[in-house]
C-alpha cells in the first residue's frame with residue numbers, strides 16, 4: 478500500500494477542508510500515479526473534491542461515518558470493513574490519499590510514500606505525520622520544479638517495517 482500527499486514546510490496538508498496550494502504540476506503527478514489504481518480516503522477528503530464527487534478512472538473507497546451511503550463509490554464504515562475491501566486488490570495498486578485523520582491511521586501500514594514538498598508555509602490546520610521523525614528512509618528527491626509561483630520537489634520515502642493491514 479502506498480500513500481501520496483503534498484506537504485508544506487511543516488508537513489501541513491490542509492485548512493478549511495481544502496488544499497493549501499493550487500499546484501498544477503503536482504495535480505498532474507497525482508493523476509499519473511493513481512490513474513487506473515485504487516484510491517482510499519476519509520470522508521472529508523471526498524467532500525473536499527469538486528462537487529464532492531469521487532475521482533474518475535480510479536476505484537474510490539471511502540471510510541465514512543455510520544449512516545453515510547453513496548452510489549458513486551465504495552463506502553466502508555470501519556477499518557475492519559476497509560481491510561476486507563482492500564484484500565480484493567493488489568496492495569501495490571492501492572493509494573492512501575488523505576486526509577489528515579485517515580493518513581494518521583494508515584501511514585504505519587504503507588510501505589512507499591510519494592511526498593510532494595512545497596517550499597512554503599501554507600498556515601495549515603491539519604498535518605501529515607512527520608516521516609523524518611518516524612525514521613522512514615528518503616529514497617528519491619527530484620530537482621526543484623516551479624509551478625504556479627511555488628517551488629516543489631517530488632520525494633519518495635520508504636517504510637522499512639510496514640505493519641500488515
Ligand SMILES: NC(=O)c1ccc[n+]([C@@H]2O[C@H](COP(=O)([O-])OP(=O)(O)OC[C@H]3O[C@@H](n4cnc5c(N)ncnc54)[C@H](OP(=O)(O)O)[C@@H]3O)[C@@H](O)[C@H]2O)c1
Nearest residue numbers: 482483491494495496519520521522575576577578579582
Ligand atoms: N495535501 C494533500 O495532499 C491532501 C490530500 C488529501 C486531503 N487533504 C486535506 O485534508 C483535509 C481533510 O482531512 P481530515 O482529517 O479533516 O479528514 P479525512 O481523514 O479525509 O476524513 C475524516 C472522516 O473520515 C472518517 N475517518 C478517517 N479516518 C478514520 C479512522 N481511522 N477511523 C474511523 N473513521 C475515520 C471520519 O469518520 P468519523 O467522523 O466517524 O470519525 C471522518 O468522518 C482537507 O483540508 C483536505 O484538503 C490534503
